[in-house]
Amino acid sequence: MIPGRRRILGVAGTLLGAGVAGALAGRLPSTAAATAPVSAAPLPWPYPRLDPDVVAARAYWDYFDGHCMYGVFAGIVGELAEKCGGPFRTFPLELMKYGAGGVAGWGTLCGTLNGAAAAIHLVSADPEPVIDEVFGWYSSETLPDFVPEESPKPLPRSVARSPLCHVSVAEWCKVSGLDAYSVERNERCARLAAATARHTVESLNLQQAGALPLTHPVPEEVQLCRSCHERGGQMANARGRMHCRACHPGIGADHLDASAKGK
Amino acid sequence: MIPGRRRILGVAGTLLGAGVAGALAGRLPSTAAATAPVSAAPLPWPYPRLDPDVVAARAYWDYFDGHCMYGVFAGIVGELAEKCGGPFRTFPLELMKYGAGGVAGWGTLCGTLNGAAAAIHLVSADPEPVIDEVFGWYSSETLPDFVPEESPKPLPRSVARSPLCHVSVAEWCKVSGLDAYSVERNERCARLAAATARHTVESLNLQQAGALPLTHPVPEEVQLCRSCHERGGQMANARGRMHCRACHPGIGADHLDASAKGK
Numbered sequence: 001m002i003p004g005r006r007r008i009l010g011v012a013g014t015l016l017g018a019g020v021a022g023a024l025a026g027r028l029p030s031t032a033a034a035t036a037p038v039s040a041a042p043l044p045w046p047y048p049r050l051d052p053d054v055v056a057a058r059a060y061w062d063y064f065d066g067h068c069m070y071g072v073f074a075g076i077v078g079e080l081a082e083k084c085g086g087p088f089r090t091f092p093l094e095l096m097k098y099g100a101g102g103v104a105g106w107g108t109l110c111g112t113l114n115g116a117a118a119a120i121h122l123v124s125a126d127p128e129p130v131i132d133e134v135f136g137w138y139s140s141e142t143l144p145d146f147v148p149e150e151s152p153k154p155l156p157r158s159v160a161r162s163p164l165c166h167v168s169v170a171e172w173c174k175v176s177g178l179d180a181y182s183v184e185r186n187e188r189c190a191r192l193a194a195a196t197a198r199h200t201v202e203s204l205n206l207q208q209a210g211a212l213p214l215t216h217p218v219p220e221e222v223q224l225c226r227s228c229h230e231r232g233g234q235m236a237n238a239r240g241r242m243h244c245r246a247c248h249p250g251i252g253a254d255h256l257d258a259s260a261k262g263k
Numbered sequence: 264m265i266p267g268r269r270r271i272l273g274v275a276g277t278l279l280g281a282g283v284a285g286a287l288a289g290r291l292p293s294t295a296a297a298t299a300p301v302s303a304a305p306l307p308w309p310y311p312r313l314d315p316d317v318v319a320a321r322a323y324w325d326y327f328d329g330h331c332m333y334g335v336f337a338g339i340v341g342e343l344a345e346k347c348g349g350p351f352r353t354f355p356l357e358l359m360k361y362g363a364g365g366v367a368g369w370g371t372l373c374g375t376l377n378g379a380a381a382a383i384h385l386v387s388a389d390p391e392p393v394i395d396e397v398f399g400w401y402s403s404e405t406l407p408d409f410v411p412e413e414s415p416k417p418l419p420r421s422v423a424r425s426p427l428c429h430v431s432v433a434e435w436c437k438v439s440g441l442d443a444y445s446v447e448r449n450e451r452c453a454r455l456a457a458a459t460a461r462h463t464v465e466s467l468n469l470q471q472a473g474a475l476p477l478t479h480p481v482p483e484e485v486q487l488c489r490s491c492h493e494r495g496g497q498m499a500n501a502r503g504r505m506h507c508r509a510c511h512p513g514i515g516a517d518h519l520d521a522s523a524k525g526k
Binding site: 039040041042043045087089090091092093094095097098099101102103104105106107108109113114117118120121122127128131132135163164165166169170173174179180181230231232236237238239240241242247250 | 304305308350353355356358360361364367368369370371372376377383384390391394395398427428432433437493500503504513
């Protein structure tokens with residue numbers, strides 16, 4: 001294991017020329033283009049505080065161009081490209097279409113959160129607290145709380161209980177009595193993209209002002225599970241901050257009693 | 264809902280100038296930079312077939328620079344930047360560090376798959392079958408099946424049963440008897456990044472040769488669940504292709520009998 005090897009080679013490349021760095025790495029460049037260094041602007045990129053409502057409306061419409069992940073990411077980064085230009089203008093926004101339906105319909109991570117996390121990482125010097133806030137908010141609030149001016153028809157709202165697309169959609173189907181492939185579910189996800197983009201921008205703005213509050217921390221119930229199953233616990237076999245009971249509904253007091261007794 | 268609105272505005276922007284397009288959209292540019300069009304190269308970007316073993320070794324080492332999502336994405340796209348130059352050189356690879364530990368430690372989508380899906384979407388004209396193959400492979404094979412030349416020590420392998428970091432790590436802890444925060448688990452995830460990058464490149468190469476096989480389709484057990492719960496089913500409340508029993512272990516024959524009788 002050689003952490004930071006590429007960074008060391010980066011310095012070597014600058015000093016000695018990329019061809020020599022390639023030889024040091026045991027790889028010879030296969031074409032002339034191989035000697036050109038990667039020249040992406042280092043992160044974080046500039047973040048002038050954005051208007052959460054402007055970005056929300058933008059994300060809502062972007063959803064219909066490229067679904068959930070694209071909606072949130074293009075809503076935020078498209079606005080930054082217009083405001084700041086620079087490296088934002090050469091970023092291929094359409095890449096983020098891959099996250100649709102929990103990545104190509106697999107139902108894993110909700111695309112609105114995948115897009116939010118990517119956008120946060122692009123512009124924040126300390127992305128983790130902002131991601132924690134947005135993921136915690138998404139898992140525990142009654143959503144979507146965004147209503148587009150152009151189609152103000154009321155729509156059922158639900159608590160996702162999870163950052164996962166599959167769970168989030170199933171909970172909404174339970175509350176609404178509607179189909180996971182209905183027009184209403186599609187509209188719900190567009191509004192969710194808008195709501196998530198808005199909360200992401202609100203959180204980025206607060207962080208930049210030095211005032212990001214931890215309004216959606218890991219719930220006490222989850223902290224109790226983590227006290228045994230996370231780093232340093234007596235059975236540290238779990239990674240994550242998701243709500244445990246969304247996938248482990250059967251675990252009750254008997255499990256906790258047995259665990260406390262070391263069984 | 265105005266699907267394709269941005270594309271229409273894109274055309275309008277080219278014809279009339281971006282300032283007019285902004286006014287059409289009801290948004291006035293706030294700075295001079297706002298009138299500059301977004302100029303990212305359209306997807307897919309070029310894909311000359313890569314050597315799966317070269318990319319795997321690269322992803323293994325990249326893991327130690329930026330964890331799982333970065334490992335796979337930088338392994339593939341870093342190699343493309345060296346081989347092709349062009350737009351790959353201005354892509355901010357370090358963005359993909361956000362996917363570490365299922366996105367900032369949340370345990371959602373395994374970062375190796377998040378990075379693979381993004382890389383596939385960047386270079387494939389038809390990304391979905393490649394993503395399906397890589398996610399299906401990851402969920403059902405005994406992994407990691409990559410051994411680095413530099414540290415060939417054997418390491419326990421397991422079947423993830425899911426594309427989710429939380430489930431994948433827990434299954435590995437069960438098989439190995441080791442801790443989710445152990446040195447061995449970290450090494451396991453580095454090898455998993457290498458294995459996933461290798462299978463992704465193998466699949467992209469096969470697709471480009473017109474010979475991508477469906478070697479890891481949705482299992483029959485999951486197809487049975489989907490026949491009721493997915494699009495067009497009698498209770499279409501689920502989106503996704505994940506293995507159902509990883510989170511719904513208690514569902515047995517009685518559920519299927521009751522469902523068949525319409526209860």
